[in-house]
Amino acid sequence: MQNPKRKGKDYTAKRKQMREYYVQGMPVEEIASLFQLDVRTIHYHKNVDLKKHHCDWEQLRLESMLGEEHIEGKNQAFLAALIECFEQELQQLKAEPDPDKRLKRLERYANGYHKLVAAGRSTEPGAQIHDIAATVLRTLATMAKEATRLDVVEFVIEHMDAICDHIRKHYGRDA
Structure with a gap:
């Protein structure tokens, strides 16, 4: 049952409007007032x-203050x-005579790189939404294939990027 106090109000x-004022730098107290x-x-x-x-x-707000x-x-x-820094380290790596030490050094840099990339993707809402949408679509395609619904499989594969883009636009920051 709908709350009678909320009847007819457009909270969205x-x-x-509240978000716009906040992003522009207005304090929460002023927005509330x-x-x-x-x-x-x-x-x-x-x-x-x-x-x-x-x-x-x-x-x-941060992006607005700093600018993209x-x-x-x-x-x-x-x-x-x-x-x-990597180029400097690469010179030292080339000078290292021990192949095991070279390999460990390369492995350390590769791990660091992958952690940086993963951290960037995990904080980007659009990437998270895209990953979830792609996983759902792959699951749907697999289930359709198992049910011998090749028309569904073909449709999902053919339109996967467009569907993911639509979902990201609908549920992402632009929504």
């Missing part, structure tokens, strides 16, 4: 966006420094 539109709500209610809406829609207000170009510039500078 209000939440979007503007909407004549308790501060806890604003935090509730932040939580709903994060948990149900994977929309992190803090991340959006600034963040990308920092990422590029970090990557350039990392590559420079």
Whole structure:
């Protein structure tokens, strides 16, 4: 049964407005005052966006303050420094006469690289959503194949990228 207090209210539109004010830098207390709500209610809406829609207000605010170009510039500078360090280490690696020590050093760098890549993907909501969607579609294709529904298998395989993109757009940060 619907709560009579909520009848006719569009909380999605209000939440979007609250999020926009927050991203622009307005303090939660001011947003609460503007909407004549308790501060806890604003935090509730932040939580709903994060948990149900994977929309992190803090991340959006940070990106807004720093700008995408600034963040990308920092990422590029970090990557350039990392590559420079690796090139220096590569020279030392070439000079190492013991093949076991060379192998251990290479293994250490490869593990470090894979950890960095995995960490980047695990914090990117779009990547998580895409991975989940791809897994669901592969499972669907496998089940359809086992049920000899080759038409379903062909459809899923043919449209997998488009379906994943649609899901990412619908449930990702842009939603």
